[in-house]
Amino acid sequence: MSLLRVERVSRHFGSLVAVDGVSLTVEPGELRAVIGPNGAGKTTFFNLISGFFPPTSGKIFLDDRDITAASSHRRVDMGIARTFQITEIFPELTVRENLRIPAEVAQGLRLRPWLARADDERVRARVDELLEMGGLADKADRLVGELPHGDQRSTEIMMALALKPRLLLLDEPTAGMGDRETYDITTLVRSLHRDQKLAIVLIEHDMRVVFHLADRIMVLAEGAVLAEGTPDEIAANERVQEAYLGKAA
Amino acid sequence: MSEVNRKLAMLAAIWAALILAPLWMPLVGGYTALGTRVMVLGLAAMSVNFLLGFTGVLSFGHAAWFGLGAYGCGLLLKFVALSTPLGLLAGTLLGGVMGGLLGALIVRRRGVYFAMVTIAFGQVFYYIAFQWSSLTGGDDGLRPFYRQPLHLGVATVDILHDSTAFYYFVLVCFAFAVAAMAFILRSPFGRTMLAIRENERRARFLGIPVEMHIWIAFTLSCFFMAFAGSLYALVNNFADPRGLHYSQSGDFVMMAVLGGMRTFWGPLLGAVVFVMLQDYISSITINWQIFIGLFYVACVLFFPRGVLGILRRKATT
Numbered sequence: 001m002s003l004l005r006v007e008r009v010s011r012h013f014g015s016l017v018a019v020d021g022v023s024l025t026v027e028p029g030e031l032r033a034v035i036g037p038n039g040a041g042k043t044t045f046f047n048l049i050s051g052f053f054p055p056t057s058g059k060i061f062l063d064d065r066d067i068t069a070a071s072s073h074r075r076v077d078m079g080i081a082r083t084f085q086i087t088e089i090f091p092e093l094t095v096r097e098n099l100r101i102p103a104e105v106a107q108g109l110r111l112r113p114w115l116a117r118a119d120d121e122r123v124r125a126r127v128d129e130l131l132e133m134g135g136l137a138d139k140a141d142r143l144v145g146e147l148p149h150g151d152q153r154s155t156e157i158m159m160a161l162a163l164k165p166r167l168l169l170l171d172e173p174t175a176g177m178g179d180r181e182t183y184d185i186t187t188l189v190r191s192l193h194r195d196q197k198l199a200i201v202l203i204e205h206d207m208r209v210v211f212h213l214a215d216r217i218m219v220l221a222e223g224a225v226l227a228e229g230t231p232d233e234i235a236a237n238e239r240v241q242e243a244y245l246g247k248a249a
Numbered sequence: 250m251s252e253v254n255r256k257l258a259m260l261a262a263i264w265a266a267l268i269l270a271p272l273w274m275p276l277v278g279g280y281t282a283l284g285t286r287v288m289v290l291g292l293a294a295m296s297v298n299f300l301l302g303f304t305g306v307l308s309f310g311h312a313a314w315f316g317l318g319a320y321g322c323g324l325l326l327k328f329v330a331l332s333t334p335l336g337l338l339a340g341t342l343l344g345g346v347m348g349g350l351l352g353a354l355i356v357r358r359r360g361v362y363f364a365m366v367t368i369a370f371g372q373v374f375y376y377i378a379f380q381w382s383s384l385t386g387g388d389d390g391l392r393p394f395y396r397q398p399l400h401l402g403v404a405t406v407d408i409l410h411d412s413t414a415f416y417y418f419v420l421v422c423f424a425f426a427v428a429a430m431a432f433i434l435r436s437p438f439g440r441t442m443l444a445i446r447e448n449e450r451r452a453r454f455l456g457i458p459v460e461m462h463i464w465i466a467f468t469l470s471c472f473f474m475a476f477a478g479s480l481y482a483l484v485n486n487f488a489d490p491r492g493l494h495y496s497q498s499g500d501f502v503m504m505a506v507l508g509g510m511r512t513f514w515g516p517l518l519g520a521v522v523f524v525m526l527q528d529y530i531s532s533i534t535i536n537w538q539i540f541i542g543l544f545y546v547a548c549v550l551f552f553p554r555g556v557l558g559i560l561r562r563k564a565t566t
Contacts, residue, residue, distance in 0.1 A: 050454060076456030088454070090447035101444045102455045104437040110457060111465075112437045163456060 001064055003028045003199050004080075004167055009048050009058030010223075011041075018044040020223035021058070026167065029197040031189075033210045036220035037243065042203045043085055045220065046169050049201070050082045051075045062167070076105070081165035083156045085172050085203075091145030095136050095155055098144050099127045102162035126162070134158040135184065150181035157188065168192070168200045174209055182206060189213060211235070219243075263514060267420060271413045281412045282484075285419050287524045289480045292423055294504035294516035296473035299430055301502065302510035303439070304466045305446030309364040309498050310371025314471040316493030317344035317374060318478025320385060323488040326394040333397045333408070337422070337479045344475020347374075349468035356464045368495045378490040391488040408483075419480055426476055431513065433469065442466050503545050509555025518556050 004026040011019040019041040026032055034042050048055050051072035060068045062078055070078070090098050103126045104110055109119060131137045134154045139147060144155050153173060160168055173189065174182040186209050192198045193213070204210045210217060210231070217234045219226040227237045234240055266273075270284045297311045321343030322336040329339075355366045378385045385391050399406040399418065408415040433439050441462050444452040453459050482488045491497060500523065508519025526544065530537040552559050 052454075071458070072453050073456045073458045076454065082454055084450075084454075088448055088451040090444055090451065092447055093443060097440065097443075101440050101452075101457075104440065105456045109437040110441050110462075113433055114436050159451075159455065 002026065002061075003030075003063065004049070004201075005061040005064070006049065007059045007061070009045075009055040009060060011044055011048055011053070012056045017223050019048065019055070022220065022223075022225055024201075024218060026199055026201060028166070028199055029193075031193045031200045031202065031213055031215050033202045033204055033214035033217045034220060035204065035207075035210055035217060036226070039222075040220040041223040042220055043171060044223075046082060046171055046201075046203065050080060050169055076163055076165075079164075079166035080169065081160040081163040081167070082169035083153075083160050083171055083173060085175060087149070087152045087156050089144050089152055089156050089159070092143060094141050095131065095144055095147070095151075096127060096140045098155055099130050099158055099162050102159050103127050103130070106163045130158045130162055133161070134188070150177055150184070153177065153181075153185065154188070157185070161192070166199060168198055170200060170202045170204075172203050172205060174204065174206050182209065186212060259514070263517075267423075271416055281416050283524070283528070285412070285416045285484055287520050288419055288423050288517075289477055289484055290501075290504065290524060291517035291520035292426055292480070293474055293477040294501050294508070294520050295427065295430065295513075296470050296477060297498075297501045298505040298510050298516045299434075299473060300466055300470040301505055302512070302515075303434060303446060304442040304463060305449075306463055306467065307360075307364045307502070308367040308467070308470070309502065310367030310369070310495060311470070311474050311501055312495065312497035313367075313371035313374040313493050314344040314348045314474040315478035315481065315497065315501070316378065316488070316490070317347055318475030319482035319488040319492050320378060320391060321475070322479035322482040323391040323394050324384070326397070326482075327391065331397045333399060333483065336396075336483070337476065340479030340482060341472060341476045344478055345468065345472030348471025348475065349464075352464050352467040352471065356460045356467065368498070371493060371495050371498055375490055375493040375495075378493055385488075385490070388490065390490060391482075392486070394482075395486050396483040415483075419484070422476070422480055426473055430473060434513070438462070438465070503541075507545065507548055507555055509557035509559075509561075511554060512557040512561065515555050515557035522556065 002025045004024070006022065006024040008021045008023050009019060010017065010021050022045060034045065036042055047053055049060060051070060054069065059066060062080065067075060067078065090101070100123060103123050107119065107123060109115065131140050134157065136151065136154060136158065139151060144152055157170065157173060170189065173185050177185065189200065189202070190213055193200055202213065214231055216229065217231055218228045219234060219240050221243050226243055227234060227240045229237070267288070271281045274281060274284050293315050297308065300306050300308055318340035322340030325339040326336045351370050355363060358366055379387060381387070396409050399408055406414050406418070408418050441452065441457050444455065444457060445459055445462060449459055478492065481492065504519035504523045505516040506519070507522055508517065509515030523541070526541055527537060530540045548555070554562070
C-alpha cells in the first residue's frame, strides 16, 4: 500500500492553472524530489498535499484514505508534516520552546491546562533529543529570531520532525544557505531517510542535493509533469535538459 | 542577578506592595478604596491582555463581558439572593458564557475585522443595558444593591463598611484569578496560544486547530473579564451601562499597552498609571481625556513595549 497517492490534482487561481492534473505516489521510506523552473507549481503542489487549500479537482489519499477535504491540522494528526520555502518559525520564542510546542502536540497534550511530571519529563527528553539531532543544543535557550538563517532552517525542520511524521514535505530546505550549511542539511535529510526510514518529498533547486539524495525525481513545468524517474533517467531525459537542466548544467 | 532570581524578586515586590497597600497608600495621598479599584481594573486589563498579549488577538469589545459581569452580580444581589459569593458566581457565568457563545461566531475573523465585530457585540449589550430600564435601571445604572457580609463559618466579615477588609477580600479574589491565568499560560495549552501569536500559519501546520484554540483562549479571557466586572459591581455597589461601552474597552486596551502587553504584570502597572493620571489630571481640568490620549500616543511612539517592557529591557542589558 502506498503511503501517499495523489490522483490528477489541479489547482486554478482564477484563469491561472498553477497545478494541472499532477499524479504522484510515494511509498513508505521513499525519498522523492520535485524539481522544476520557478513558477512550475511546486509549492502549490505542496500546499495541496498539506491542506493549505483544497484542489480544484483531483483526489489525495494517505494510506488509501481520502484526505482531499481534511483540514491541515487533521493531516498533521495523520502524519504529514511540512516546512516552508520562507522559514516559518516562532521568532520571539527560544529554540527549545519552538520544539516543545510540536513535541507536545505530537504527544496529544496540546489542550492540557497542566502537565503531569511524567509527561513533562517525556517532552523534555524528546526536545533534548531533537536539539541534539539538529545540532542546536548549544543554542537551545536563544531566541530563534536572533539566530542565523541556517539555524532557523534547521529549527524549522526539527519542528516538523517533532511531530513524528510518516511523510515529511521539505520546501527548498537549503534555500539561501552556504555550502557548509547545505552540506549539514543534506546529511541530516539523508540520515532521516536512511536511518529512520522516513518518507520525504523534497522541493529543491540545488541539483547536487537532488541527485545525491533522491530515489526518484518528478519534474514539473508550467503546472504539469514533464518527466518522472530515477536520477539517471532524469539526467538523460532530453526534454528535461531542454526545459530545465540545460540552463543549469 | 539571574533571570529566575530577577523574576522571583519582582514577584515578591508586586505581592508585598499589594498586601501592604492599605498601609502605604495613605502615605502617598491615596486611599484604600482607590487601591481596590485599581486592582479590579488591573485584573480586567490583564484579562484583555491574556488574549491580546499572549494569543495576539485584539478584542475591542471586552468591556461587554466586564459589564455583563457587573450586571449579573448586581441583578443577583438586587433581585435573587443576598450573597456576595453567589453574586460573583452569577456575574462571572453571565459574562463568560455569553462571551463563549458569541466568540464561537467570530473566531474565523482576524485583525481589524475581529476587533470590529467585538465592538459591535459590545455595543449591542450596551444598548440593551441602556434601554431595558425596568430590569437594568437604564441610563441611571443598576441600583440599589450592596455587597453582603462574608460568612466564613467562624466569623463574619463586614466588607461593606470596612474598606480594608473589602480590599483584602478583593486581593484574595485577584490572587486566585491571576494564579489561574499564570497557570494556564505555563501549560501546553498556554504555549499553543503563544504559537498562534507568533506565527499562525506555523501553528496551523504543526497540527494546532487554530480557530478552536483561539475560541478557548477568548472564552477564558471572557470569564476572567466577567469576574473582574463582578468585583467592580461590588466595589461601586452599582452597575453602570458605560461599563459596557466600547470606550471602556478602549481604556482596558490602553492600560494593557501602557503597561506592556508582552508582559504578564504590565497591564496591572498600566492600570495604576492610567487611574493615577485620570485622578490627578481630572482634578485640574475636565478635559483630562485629551492628556491621557496624548500620553498614550507618546507611549506607543516611544515605548511600544510599555512601562514594564522598558524596565525589563533595562534589567537585562
